[in-house]
Each structure stands twice: as C-alpha cells, then as structure tokens.
Amino acid sequence: MSGPGTTVLHADLDAFYASVEQLLDPALRGRPIAVGGGPRGGVVLAASYEAKAHGVQGGMPGWRAARLCPELVFVRGHFREYQRLGDAVMAVLTDVTPTVERISIDEAFLDVSGATHLFGPPATIGARIRERVRAEVGLPISVGAARTKHLAKIASQVAKPDGLVVVAPGAERAFLDPLPVGLIWGVGPVNQQRLADLGIRTIGELARTPSTAVEHILGHAVGHKLSAMAQDEDPRRVVTTHRARSVGAQSALSRRRPEPDDVRAVLAHLSDRVSRRLRAKGRAGRTVTVAVRLAGMTRVTRSLTLPVSVAATLTLTEIAERLAWSAIEDAAPCEITLLGISVSNLSDQRAIQLELDLEPTDPWRPGSAQGAARSAVDASMDAIRTRFGGDAVGYLPVVLRDGGAVPDEFRELAEHDL
Amino acid sequence: MKFRVERDVLADAVTWTARTLPTRPPAPVLAGVRIEADAQGVINLASFDYETSARSEIPAEVAEPGTVLVSGRLLAEISRALPNKPVDVALEGNKVIVTCGASRFTLLTMPVDEYPALPGLPEVSGTVSGDAFTHAVAQVTVAASRDDTLPLLTGVRVEIEGERITLLSTDRYRLALRELTWTPATPGFSAVALVRARTLNDVAKSLGSGGLVNVGLSTGQGLDLVGFEAGGRQTTSQLVEGDYPAVRRLFPDSTPIHAVVATAPLIEAAKRVSLVAERNTPIRLSFSDGQVVLDAGHGDDAQASEALEAVLVGEDIAVAFNPQFLLDGLGALGTDFVRLSFTHPNKPVEFTGQGSLDGEDDSAYRYLLVPIRFTG
Numbered sequence: 108m109s110g111p112g113t114t115v116l117h118a119d120l121d122a123f124y125a126s127v128e129q130l131l132d133p134a135l136r137g138r139p140i141a142v143g144g145g146p147r148g149g150v151v152l153a154a155s156y157e158a159k160a161h162g163v164q165g166g167m168p169g170w171r172a173a174r175l176c177p178e179l180v181f182v183r184g185h186f187r188e189y190q191r192l193g194d195a196v197m198a199v200l201t202d203v204t205p206t207v208e209r210i211s212i213d214e215a216f217l218d219v220s221g222a223t224h225l226f227g228p229p230a231t232i233g234a235r236i237r238e239r240v241r242a243e244v245g246l247p248i249s250v251g252a253a254r255t256k257h258l259a260k261i262a263s264q265v266a267k268p269d270g271l272v273v274v275a276p277g278a279e280r281a282f283l284d285p286l287p288v289g290l291i292w293g294v295g296p297v298n299q300q301r302l303a304d305l306g307i308r309t310i311g312e313l314a315r316t317p318s319t320a321v322e323h324i325l326g327h328a329v330g331h332k333l334s335a336m337a338q339d340e341d342p343r344r345v346v347t348t349h350r351a352r353s354v355g356a357q358s359a360l361s362r363r364r365p366e367p368d369d370v371r372a373v374l375a376h377l378s379d380r381v382s383r384r385l386r387a388k389g390r391a392g393r394t395v396t397v398a399v400r401l402a403g404m405t406r407v408t409r410s411l412t413l414p415v416s417v418a419a420t421l422t423l424t425e426i427a428e429r430l431a432w433s434a435i436e437d438a439a440p441c442e443i444t445l446l447g448i449s450v451s452n453l454s455d456q457r458a459i460q461l462e463l464d465l466e467p468t469d470p471w472r473p474g475s476a477q478g479a480a481r482s483a484v485d486a487s488m489d490a491i492r493t494r495f496g497g498d499a500v501g502y503l504p505v506v507l508r509d510g511g512a513v514p515d516e517f518r519e520l521a522e523h524d525l
Numbered sequence: 526m527k528f529r530v531e532r533d534v535l536a537d538a539v540t541w542t543a544r545t546l547p548t549r550p551p552a553p554v555l556a557g558v559r560i561e562a563d564a565q566g567v568i569n570l571a572s573f574d575y576e577t578s579a580r581s582e583i584p585a586e587v588a589e590p591g592t593v594l595v596s597g598r599l600l601a602e603i604s605r606a607l608p609n610k611p612v613d614v615a616l617e618g619n620k621v622i623v624t625c626g627a628s629r630f631t632l633l634t635m636p637v638d639e640y641p642a643l644p645g646l647p648e649v650s651g652t653v654s655g656d657a658f659t660h661a662v663a664q665v666t667v668a669a670s671r672d673d674t675l676p677l678l679t680g681v682r683v684e685i686e687g688e689r690i691t692l693l694s695t696d697r698y699r700l701a702l703r704e705l706t707w708t709p710a711t712p713g714f715s716a717v718a719l720v721r722a723r724t725l726n727d728v729a730k731s732l733g734s735g736g737l738v739n740v741g742l743s744t745g746q747g748l749d750l751v752g753f754e755a756g757g758r759q760t761t762s763q764l765v766e767g768d769y770p771a772v773r774r775l776f777p778d779s780t781p782i783h784a785v786v787a788t789a790p791l792i793e794a795a796k797r798v799s800l801v802a803e804r805n806t807p808i809r810l811s812f813s814d815g816q817v818v819l820d821a822g823h824g825d826d827a828q829a830s831e832a833l834e835a836v837l838v839g840e841d842i843a844v845a846f847n848p849q850f851l852l853d854g855l856g857a858l859g860t861d862f863v864r865l866s867f868t869h870p871n872k873p874v875e876f877t878g879q880g881s882l883d884g885e886d887d888s889a890y891r892y893l894l895v896p897i898r899f900t901g
Contacts, residue, residue, distance in 0.1 A: 234598045391901070414674070458807055460847055461871060462697045465770040482900065
C-alpha cells in the first residue's frame, strides 16, 4: 500500500485499572498491586507493572498471584472511577482530532492526518498526547503510530510501558518480522500454540508461510485475516461512528449439573445486562444466540431468528431459556461451565409499530399488548437505574442471586461496548 | 384429438387457465394444462395444483374428440406468440402438433390418466356484481398479511348473512372491513369462510370485469372449497383452515375525537413527507384547530413537514403511522374526503370515507390502523 505517512495512532492506557488505583491512593504507587481477588480466593482482574514483573496476570486466581508475589497488595476496584477517567482520557484525544475510534474503556485509534498541519508530525502528536494525559489525568499511556491500525496497535504494545513507538513508512517489515505472533490482534494463546506447533513464532515466519497453509490450521476466515495482517495489509480506516453488530454477555460458572431454577437465574441476569445495553442505544435485534460450554470445554450454540426485533428483558430471558435447554438436552446428561447470550441482526428501535390485540397474543412481539407492557416496565426500570444505580431495582431471580466472583460493573466495562 | 380454434380465444383461455400453475409443481403432471375436446364443439381447459383449480370453456371446430395433457406454460407462451390466424391442434402419436399459418410446433404430452381429478364446482350459493366485488376485494386485501408463516392472516374472512357479505382482513397492524350486498340463491343463506387473499385478488381481476360472478361455498363436507364462475370460467380454491381471531370487536365503540381531510391532497402530502422516512420510521400527523401537520424525520436525519386544511372535532391529537400503511388505507377509500376517528394517540385509528367535508361518513368500508409508538 503506497499511502500517506504514519497517521494512524493507537493510544492505550498502561495497566489501566491498577494505574487508576495507584493514582487514587498514593500509598500504592510503586508497589505490586492486584485489583480484585484476595490471597485466599477470587480472581485477579488486573495487575500493576510491579506485580506483572513477578508474573502476576489478570484472570489469575488470587492465591496463585499471592504465591508468585508475596508482597502483593489486593485492592477492590473503583469501577465508576475507571469509567470517569477513561472518558477524561478520551476527551484529551478528541482535542487532538475528532477522528477518534474508541474500542474499549482504555484504548482508542486516532487518525491524525488532518491534525498534522496544526500540531506537527505524528511523533510530536503522540508525545503531546502522552504528556497531556500524564499531566491532566495523571495516568501513563502508550502510543503507537503507523500507516495502518493493525500496525499502530502492535507499535503501542511494543511501546509499553509508558512509551511511544513510531513505525516509519518503509520500515514496517523490519519492525514486524522479529516480533512474536502473539502481538497480532486476534492471536490468542490457542492460535499461538497451534502456530508454534508448526514452528511459527514470529510475525516474519508467519508472513513467509503461504496463507493457504495458515488457513488450513486456523480456519479460513481467521487464517486469511492473519496472513493479511502479517503481510501488513490492513485496509480498515479509523471510524468514529462505530456501531456494534451484536451485543452479548456471558458468565463462567463453576462446573454444575443444569437445574431449571439455576439456569433461569443465570440467563435472566445475562438477558438483563444485554437488553439494557441494547435499549440504552435504542437498538433491538432479531437473532438471539445462546452459548453453553460443557464440562470438557465443548461449546454448543443455539440461535433463533425472530420475525421482529426484540429488546425486552423478559422476552430475551424466555428465548434464551428455550435455546439453552435445547442445547443442554441434546448433550444430556452433562455438566455446564458457562452460559452466554448474544443478540445480533441489530436495527434501530426508536419507535415500535403497535399491533391489534389478536388472539392468541404473542408476548415476544414488542407491538403486542403484552410486549408493549414489557417495554413499559423495562423503560421504568431503566429510568430508575439511571437515577438510583443498577442495584436499585431488578427482576426477581436476578436480584436474589449472590454476586459472582466478578462484579457486574467490571463486566460492563470489560464487555467494551461504548 | 383434433380441433381448430381462433387464436385470440385460445390464447386468452390458455393464459387464464395456466396462470396459477406452480413454477415448481409437486408432481410433473401438475405443470400441465388438460385439454378436452368434445363432439359438441366445446374445448375444456383445466389446471390444478391441489389447492386451486381453474377451468375454462371455449368454442371450437372439433374434428376428433379426445383429451391431452401438455405443458401449460409452454402452450400459453406459444399461443400468445402465434400470428392472428386459425390454430389447428392435433394429437399425432404421443405428440401434439400446433399449426398456425406457416408456424408449426410439436409439444410433448404427459400421461392424462396420471392427472388428478379436479374438485367439482360447489353448488352456487349466490351471485354478486363483478364490479362491486372487484372493488371490495381490493379494499380489503390491502390489509391482509403476505407472511406465509402465519397462513391464517393471509386469508380474507368472508361472512355471509342473507343479502349481506362482510369481508375482513388483518395483518395485525391494520384491519379492513367491507360490507357489500349480493343475491343469495336461497333467502337467509348464512356462511363463514376464510379465503386466501391471493386467490380472491386473482379472481376479482380475472372474473370481475363486468357482469355477474356466481359464488359457491361448500363447507363442513370434508374438503372446504370456494368456487367462482363467470363467463365460461370457473375456479375453485381450498379454504384456509383454522379459527380466525375475533376482530370486529377491535373497532372502537366510541371515538371522542375525529378529523376530516380531503383525501387526494392528504395522499400527495403523505407521499412527499414520507420521502424522508426511512424504512420502519413513522410519519406523524398532528391535528389542531383547522389544520393537520404532517412531518417525518428527526434529529440529524433529513426532515420534512407539510400543513393541510382539516376539520377537527374534539381535542388536539398527534399520531404516528407507518407511511405505507397510511397510504394503503387512504388509497383504498376511494372517496373525496376521509374521516379519522381517534380515542388515544397509541390506540387504533379508524379511517372511513365521506363525500363532503361536512357530510356523514360511510361505514361500508372501515380501515383501522394501529399507530407507531416512540420509545424512550
């Protein structure tokens, strides 16, 4: 691609949750800390760089983190602060250019091609962003600059912690080749292992492997994408009006036999979260997909496409329950370790075509009398929650359920749907 | 079998008979049109797809009586393309030879004995004027559902009570009701049937041009059928099974608010304003003293508005509709003025026609349309 300069920036806050905790409590600065979990249980959600140096990672059981790093300090998360400070950082980015594509609470792409004549070359802009975020918000942020999004993201990972890396045009191959394949967006531990089995450890090695061979191992879509990325082909542009194609949530469960009340409670909880996010954006979806992970790591999904789009909590719960049991019964007898719901085929639902009251009434149709009543209840609950907080009101099986290991607020942030 | 027939007569009859032939027939013989020539000089054409049957009779010079089965679609295309000269049709061996002027076609035949027996035309229950019937059917089928996943709502409910026929249909967003009179074969005849809207439309178009249409209903004797007959053409159709939901009760008993607007200007304005209404987005009608304002689009999207004269009785009211559903109803009225009767902005609105601004409305046709409600 013969293109312009390194005008795509990827800005990524360093160890975001842990950095916020260290900002809020000066006593924690310079010390290894873990957000979430404890020395005897729970899950570490995030770790500071000091803790990472000891091998502590997000997603690790607390007891294991404590064993790796005996002086580790466990702190509870301040989820509202994460949202507030994340937003404050984004405001700094938007000062530089309006072309900001936020992809999660703590990272965003910027296209600075229109800002270079104001603020200087991308390297200067990157440095300025880092200074301002440090001075005005108090957090460390790493910035990568390159010609493509994919490369900018890799550059910011290489820049961490608290650094700036600019990949000059023409120097891309030399930059990419020695880097591990795990830095490519979308290559997780499983794919990394599969590639390592073939002797592919660096991006250079991946780039030299024929794409058909990579597709053979990783499947067509993933393989093709990875090969293209390794070849530094990435036509994606920075888009500010990013619209989600699906909204989902999932919940890992301790291994258990599926029981109706339990499954319903989990699904109701997930439906509540998914449908609230849909409604907050004035969206609704026609396809509902439920994922069930069985003991032994097999994942089964079932989906249903409806004649009309839905966004009501109770409706989504009922559909998800039917789908989940269809999957569970096919695998019976079984134990389950995860339930997930996702809604796709999304469209705007700012207005609902009401329906005549025909028998038999279908409560899943949002325009039917019962469907409209469900929307009305949801609208009231949404309003109360906006005003008095997420716990102020809820549907019964959800309210009575104990909070899981991971607080909901964290899930909302982590399911980066902004 | 051997006969000679006028080209136009043949083309019309074959085209009509073959019109309902399925593109993918359940059995190969069902793609055929059966041609029977009798010694009295009558040709009988027939088609059937297990659901709908069609038969037409035409006069011909029959040299040899007989029966053949040939591809309906092909025969229709050929007969329409022939020059305007007498057409000779003859069976030679197992092929049918069609000759017209210098043109000659050879058609394969299909085994006649494998062709299913057509249902007989039910006994005539009454007679209706073709023009009135055609108009009434068009007014009602506009509200029928086209979604085959719910067959019940793709039908038109026909209620017959003595000299009155009531046609009803709904796709759950609107409900159309039309009353018309007919002449029953026996006084006090009473029946209820559910006929496919598609069938009714087709019959109205092909049989309704002037004259009278005979209607026969046979229900409760195994196969429930409706039959129509006019001008030498007959068609039967299986009735839709199932209990149609009770819909008459959905018309409001009383409407504290109503407005009257000239129909044609309202249609024109609604078409203009709905240009900015994307799919599934509503057009809003706000009625106040002396006028109605139409508007569509909001926020950052394109917007449009237009004001028209209107007579309003009762409080100011604003309702939002799917633009197409609104235009369907207004177009079906066929009167100079339309009366919209309201109870509440989120409750169904009744559309009736009237001849003058200050006249009374005519309740022979009623179109009930459910509004769109804005969320959040």
